[in-house]
Every structure is written in structure tokens, then in C-alpha cells.
Amino acid sequence: MSDFTLADLERIVAARAGASPDESWTARLAAAGQPRAAKKLGEEAVETVIAAIEGDRTALVSETADLLYHLMVVLRIGGVGLAEVMQELERRTGQSGIAEKAGRPQ
């Protein structure tokens, strides 16, 4: 199994965001701006949904990789660090999602 982490990918995205858009997809998306990058993220999310619904495991792996990569680009453009997201996910471990939703103000 791979020990490559999302934090590793975040570092790669950060390093490539300032490269030449002619040589780097990351830089091309960063130069195009958040609307373009977010649209691409949405496309990859839909492709992941389709792969999941179709039960296509190979496509689910590939489309999820596309999705996570484009999510890292969108987070980078949005100035959000992966650590902030992981901190929020850790905060949520203290409670079931069902209980969390039930406890929201009506």
C-alpha cells in the first residue's frame, strides 16, 4: 500500500501552483482562478458519483484521485490548509453525525 498522503499532495500542489501554466496543470488552474478550479472540482465529483453508482471500482479509484487532487487545488486557491480541514474532522469525531444533526437549533 502507498504511504503517499494528502499532505504530500498538498505540498506538491503548493510547489507547482507557481510554475508555468504551460507546463503545469496545477499552475494553469491556479492562474485561471477559483471559479474555473471549482468547476473542475465539480466535474470530478460528478465523475466520481457516476463511477460509484455504476459500481466501477477501477473508475472509482481513478475519479477519486482526480477529485482529491482538484480539491487540494481549490483549497490552495482558497487559502485553506489541509490541516484546518483535518482539525475540523477531528473535532467531529467526538459525536455521531446523527446526534450532531439532531442537536442543531431548529
Ligand SMILES: N=c1c2ncn([C@@H]3O[C@H](COP(=O)(O)OP(=O)(O)OP(=O)(O)O)[C@@H](O)[C@H]3O)c2ncn1[C@@H]1O[C@H](COP(=O)(O)O)[C@@H](O)[C@H]1O
Ligand atoms: N494528481 C494529479 C492530477 N490528477 C489529474 N490531473 C490532471 O487534471 C486534468 C484533468 O483534465 P481532464 O478533465 O481533461 O482530464 P480527465 O479528468 O482525465 O478527463 P475526463 O476523462 O474526466 O473527461 C488532466 O490534465 C490530469 O492530468 C492531475 N494533475 C496533477 N496531479 C498531481 O500534481 C502534480 C503536479 O502536476 P502539474 O501541476 O501538472 O505539474 C503531478 O505530478 C501529480 O502528482
